[in-house]
Amino acid sequence: QKEVEQDPGPLSVPEGAIVSLNCTYSNSAFQYFMWYRQYSRKGPELLMYTYSSGNKEDGRFTAQVDKSSKYISLFIRDSQPSDSATYLCATSHGNQFYFGTGTSLTVIP
Amino acid sequence: DVKVTQSSRYLVKRTGEKVFLECVQDMDHENMFWYRQDPGLGLRLIYFSYDVKMKEKGDIPEGYSVSREKKERFSLILESASTNQTSMYLCASSSGTGFLGAEQYFGPGTRLTVT
Numbered sequence: 215q216k217e218v219e220q221d222p223g224p225l226s227v228p229e230g231a232i233v234s235l236n237c238t239y240s241n242s243a244f245q246y247f248m249w250y251r252q253y254s255r256k257g258p259e260l261l262m263y264t265y266s267s268g269n270k271e272d273g274r275f276t277a278q279v280d281k282s283s284k285y286i287s288l289f290i291r292d293s294q295p296s297d298s299a300t301y302l303c304a305t306s307h308g309n310q311f312y313f314g315t316g317t318s319l320t321v322i323p
Numbered sequence: 324d325v326k327v328t329q330s331s332r333y334l335v336k337r338t339g340e341k342v343f344l345e346c347v348q349d350m351d352h353e354n355m356f357w358y359r360q361d362p363g364l365g366l367r368l369i370y371f372s373y374d375v376k377m378k379e380k381g382d383i384p385e386g387y388s389v390s391r392e393k394k395e396r397f398s399l400i401l402e403s404a405s406t407n408q409t410s411m412y413l414c415a416s417s418s419g420t421g422f423l424g425a426e427q428y429f430g431p432g433t434r435l436t437v438t
Contacts, residue, residue: 222363246424246425257413258366258413260429306424306425315365
């Protein structure tokens, strides 16, 4: 079993929709959770960083961690064509860092 | 803002050539990483460094070596490039002495093609 599992998609939504991106992880000891956005042919860009459980909001983006089910989510409200990218989840514990393989999102105008 | 820069965006090399990829970060981060990213395989860690002159193997170090002579600079070396090393190479850095779990900041990537 991989440490972090992420549905690769692709996911296609109309502009203005609410997008839900999800990952599951294997080790309940994981404490730090991150979401990265990667545009085509560019490096990943850190979007959200959370520690332990709960929600964190930044503008149209909300990151949610449910440690009881080992589930992490990223919600995008009022999605825009500029949100079209691949989204990678990541988690870490101690000196180990794990990435999901990414979900490709297209927001259609 | 954290800035991680990589020496080339695109690179084309021939089989057997020695290839140098350079990465520089300007945030005084202790830790630096080299990954390769391939479709369907995600990010795979090649090497990382937690201090000057220190290096540790990641998941796929074969065919690669690294050098970290200065804190801000981390180089990836392909000793003898092969076609299966055609990939997107990403450098990242993070802060934290003795701690590798902090959020990582990535450079723009180098798309290497070996023919």
